[in-house]
Amino acid sequence: MKVDYVSTEDSALEILDYIKANCGGKLLAIGGVSLGGQIAMELLSLDSDIAEKVIIDGSLCIPQPRLARFSILLVSLFGKLMFSKSSCKLQLSLMNKFYPQLAYPDEIKNYYMEDLPRTPVKTMVTIYKDYMGRYKLKDRISASKAQVLYIYGEKELNCVKASAKLFQQLHPNTILYEAKGYHHGYLSAYLPQDWVDLVEPFLKKK
Numbered sequence: 325m326k327v328d329y330v331s332t333e334d335s336a337l338e339i340l341d342y343i344k345a346n347c348g349g350k351l352l353a354i355g356g357v358s359l360g361g362q363i364a365m366e367l368l369s370l371d372s373d374i375a376e377k378v379i380i381d382g383s384l385c386i387p388q389p390r391l392a393r394f395s396i397l398l399v400s401l402f403g404k405l406m407f408s409k410s411s412c413k414l415q416l417s418l419m420n421k422f423y424p425q426l427a428y429p430d431e432i433k434n435y436y437m438e439d440l441p442r443t444p445v446k447t448m449v450t451i452y453k454d455y456m457g458r459y460k461l462k463d464r465i466s467a468s469k470a471q472v473l474y475i476y477g478e479k480e481l482n483c484v485k486a487s488a489k490l491f492q493q494l495h496p497n498t499i500l501y502e503a504k505g506y507h508h509g510y511l512s513a514y515l516p517q518d519w520v521d522l523v524e525p526f527l528k529k530k
Contacts, residue, residue, distance in 0.1 A: 329447045331454045332359070336366035343374065353527060355379030357512050359455050365491070369462040372469055377527055381475040382508045385461035385487045392457030396449050403445035412440050425514075432513065461487075465494050472498040473526045477506040484508070499526070 329335075343351060354375045356364045361383030367374050405411055416436065420427045428436060472495060474488045485502075492498040501522065503511050511519040 328444075329450050331450075332362050332366050332459050335363050336370055339363065340367060340370055340374065349373075351375045353377040353379065355381070355523075356383070357381040357509050358383055359451060362455060362459055365461060365465065366459075368468040368470060368472075368495075369465050372464075372467040374468075375470050378468075378470045378472045379475070379523055379526070380472060380488075380491070381512055382477060382480060382484055383487065384456060384484060385459065385491055386483055387457055387460055388483050389457045391481075391483070392452050395452040395456060399445060399448045399452065403448060407440050407443055407445070407448075409437065409441045412437055428513070461490060461494060463494065465491070468495060470497070471526075471529070473501060473523065474498055475501045475503060475511065475522070477503045477508055477510055479505070479507045481508075 343349060349371075350373055352375065354364050354367060355361070355378060358381070361380035362385065364378055364380055365383065365385055368378060399406070416428065416433055472491070474491055476484050476488050488500050492500055511522070
């Protein structure tokens with residue numbers, strides 16, 4: 325059964341309900357990259373005791389309506405072409421040939437080929453509209469008791485860096501980590517062991 329994506333808040337509520345029903349209402353750690361990190365922020369806003377540790381990687385919490393409009397226009401015009409199986413296969417081939425440093429590992433390539441072609445254009449439009457254009461960090465994030473590690477790439481968009489700084493202002497128990505020389509989500513996608521080496525000490529820290 326296909327379920328349409330609704331919003332960051334709706335996703336966070338669903339996850340919160342699951343944690344309360346199946347995990348005793350609290351976890352050692354939660355985390356996410358990009359949209360997933362935004363959902364983690366919302367979880368902290370909903371429940372100040374939801375987790376002891378939180379990892380956020382390259383996520384927005386300051387609305388970017390112009391970026392959202394541009395992304396929505398692009399995906400509305402070319403989404404069916406961009407997300408077709410043949411196009412996805414071509415994209416992976418071009419990445420291997422011209423940008424080998426950005427080529428996905430085989431496991432991620434398989435997920436890419438499986439998941440992207442079946443993602444409806446309207447779902448991407450909804451995600452861009454909500455993630456980029458509408459979501460704003462809640463003031464109640466200040467009540468969260470979690471320790472937070474906020475990762476972002478040195479070559480991220482400035483709005484992502486600004487989001488990290490705003491988050492730290494509202495939630496001072498936050499460590500900001502700038503991944504030197506890297507773009508959005510690069511550590512987690514391309515250098516997973518480096519990402520683990522970064523995160524493991526944070527999780528073990530009392």
